[in-house]
Amino acid sequence: MSLDRNQPEVADAGLGSSSVFQECLSGFGWAAPWIHKLKQDAWERFQRLPAPHRKDEQWRFASVQDLALDSFRLPVVAGDSSAGVPSFDAIRNASARMVFHDDALVEAPRLPDTLREQGVIYCPMDEALREYPELVREHLLTRLPGIGSQKYESLHAALFHNGTFLYVPANVEIAEPFITVHWSGLDDGTALFPHTLVVVGDNARATVLDLFQSVDPGTRHFVCGVSDVYAGAGSHVHYETVQNWNLNTVAFHLNSASAERDAALKSITVNLGSAHTRNEQHCRILGAGASVDTDSLTVAKGTQEIDQRTLQTHSAPNGHSDLLFKNALLDDARTIFSGLIRVDEVAQQTDAYQTNRNLLLSDTAEANSLPGLQIAANDVKCSHGATTGSIDDTNIFYFLSRGIPRRMAEELIVFGFFEEIVSRFDNDELSDFVRELVQNKFRN
């Protein structure tokens, strides 16, 4: 998004300038000293860390020239920030919902009394920092992905002020999802720093959806979001994100998912929007017998670049992690998948799998795949696999031989490729919502 496409470094201007940080900090006059220190330290780290470079292994194949921050600024809320925000009613069955517009709250959550009485907290991040500082402090920014975007993790820590906080106490089981909708577009050129912190207690159950989209297709935005999902012992947690920013957005989505003993944590990411997204996902097996599934579906077209870096860290025995990243590419789109499974010496009897499947629907699309394993334990089952290919002619012929015209056959095959991920949402409304989004993106 930089005006100067040859600019290789992140410029120390605009968003990166100290005046922006001071402006952000001035909004935290009420906050506890530890919050100020956390932000001050993060700001210094941001300034100290070098800008990404393609020669770094963790930035291999990635574009870095469009990451310049100089033309972005923090949003200024003047008047009604809900103006122009479309209503969102695709998913009616939810535990609670909140809506942000350029990180400003426009719809406060209405948590049912039954959940409130059980100690459940679902509120905007700024409220959580104000009302539950010690609960937040225990977790806040303690588990970052750390897969190459440390500079941007620091920028996020320094400048974030809002997002989602969900706390589910031990033994509380909640079936319906918590839905946070993030809109961009309050103004042109704004930078967003949505933060999501989900803490699910022992033997509890919860589902969270973060939905990112833009009010206007034309406004330019920089997004640097961080999410941290923590699944206590024996808990069941689903975390789902749909990234559908407009095509003038450059976005970082830096995600961490951690599972304690015997917890089952599933995450699904859908990447549709943005000009360029850097998505990092680090899942951690922290306790014995924990299980983490990490699924992702990307449909990229035009000149979109979706850069995905994953890490599965097994630090305890008998853990299970399964990662499936599927990318469908049209036009001149580019994707990068770089994944690593890391098994510590103590993590015996680990089962860890990593799969990347790329479906090329154009001769000029480019899918890069860099799978990897790093294993210190000696009794493990680990595998990784990557495939890249176009639609199989034999499969097309099978459809044709049943009287199905070629165009319809191709569409069904591509939708079938999506369906493996879409059908994994544990909520039919959500599956339908996502199915329509991905199918429309392919069709139009």
Next chain:
Amino acid sequence: MSALEIKNLSVRVAGNDVINDFSLTVPKGEVHALMGPNGAGKSSLAKALAGHEDYEITRGEALLDGRDIVGMEPDETARAGLFMAFQYPSEIPGVSIANFLRAALTARLPEGETLKAPAFYKELYRAMDELKIDRSFTSRPVNEGFSGGEKKRCEILQMSVLKPSFAVMDETDSGLDIDALRIVAEGVNAMRGPNIGFLVITHYQRLLNYIVPDKVHVMHEGRIVKTGGKSLALELEEKGYDWLKSELTPAEAG
């Protein structure tokens, strides 16, 4: 004429002539078996009729109820009434059997017409019950993770729902145990009647114990070398294909 008439057909694959001046007529209401040793050209004939782009028809005609299907797109041929049961059916991840068949039936409707779900499922369940296929199969992806027998049953299910006027079954019996073979044969026998003609391609006589053919043709080096009744299949089983090779007198197809 109400028949599948193949007249003087020659087919080339990757520069090799695999079918040479092949003629055969299967009238509606009849089941014809096409047998022959490996490499005789049986499967090439099936793929050429279905319109596979790798199988170039260099000469001849293939008339489906009088309409020449040579040069048609494969989907057009299918909609014209020809069904091909594959030897190795494709696995289609993420596309359920129900959606696949619905798309196939919708493609046969006039432009703008849609298939009503209740009527579709009623027909689908009828066919599934007949073939002893569990109804939960409708939501499973087409052939994905199916056993050999399940794949072949799925082929018969598709044939039963699509109701073609002619079916070419390409070694449907290969790799099947007796139980699966019996179920497949029962499916075919249930469909037999005046409105459909079958060309059953097989290497072995075994299938023909269950699907009793009206005629048996033997193919060798791209053409029919012998035609007879069902006893010909038994004779072949007994004497082997080498016996035929010694005869090698091209016979007129009936």
